[in-house]
Amino acid sequence: MNSPKDQAILAQNLQAPVRKLKMKFTFQHDNDPKHRSKSTKAWLHQKKINILVWPSQSPDLNPTEHLWVDLKRAVHRRCPRNLTDLESFCKEEWANIATSRCAMLIDSYPKRLSAVIKPKGASTKY
Template sequence: MALCEKVFAPLLKHNLTVVYHTSVSHYVWRESNTAFQKKNIIPTVKYGGGSVMVWGCFAASGPGRLAVINGTMNSAVYQKILKENVRPSVCDLKLKRTWVLQQDNDPKHTSKSTSEWLKKNKMKTLEWPSQSPDLNPIEMLWHDLKKVVHARKPSNVAELQQFCKDEWAKIPPQCCNRLIASYGKRLIAVVAAKGGPTSY
């Protein structure tokens, strides 16, 4: 259990999909002849739907940073996300030097270049099984985030991204602490199910 309290748990490449409500009118104050400048345009998605890919992390002391991923995810992009978000999150959450990075076995996480990058940057990782959704404590946070973002009814990609960041920042530290504290029960349930699905 002591180890679980030190686990820093990121989530990679998760898509949030919502149905946009395109009947909502938006008004923009602008100067003459600037209608098509980027700052005066609100992006919309045809056919009433869209998604964003985000990376997030948390520890027992609360949520860390949430990053929106643009374009294709590969090892280089993953390393850039880690570089820009892990250490700042560790500082924000006031974690001690004994923190451990938890990631799954996605090829981008275990590639030679990522392994070398993690070693060079002295980031210790937690050994992790290949198929383990019931073991990842961040899945509950992800479920809750989808629910609250959907309830806010974003009407375009920009709003969806902003709502994700807003709601992630609102996650109470007590919620994160409960997820880490219940990790022992999660492990027992997975062992009892012989690696099969559990209620988590």
């Protein structure tokens, strides 16, 4: 993926839902080159999207990353034999992720973020 594709995804999936909610937010993304590009930074600035400052060597606290790990483990347990199996298993296992798991990840975010900030760069369990 490149910066223009990333910006198109952000335009489609970030702005419209937030506008409907009419809420102020701070966007978090990692330090992937497409996120750090001049054009993406300019696009975000133009759209007045606040960005969470994210150090390059920080733990990944994005709740979605935990869901990807859950999905990967669940699909791996089913041993897909081909691409069709893989696609089918991914869709089924994604649908099986409990909403309580999502809620727990969101609810625990402030605690995890504080645990990372507190040691001022020292290691954490995250």
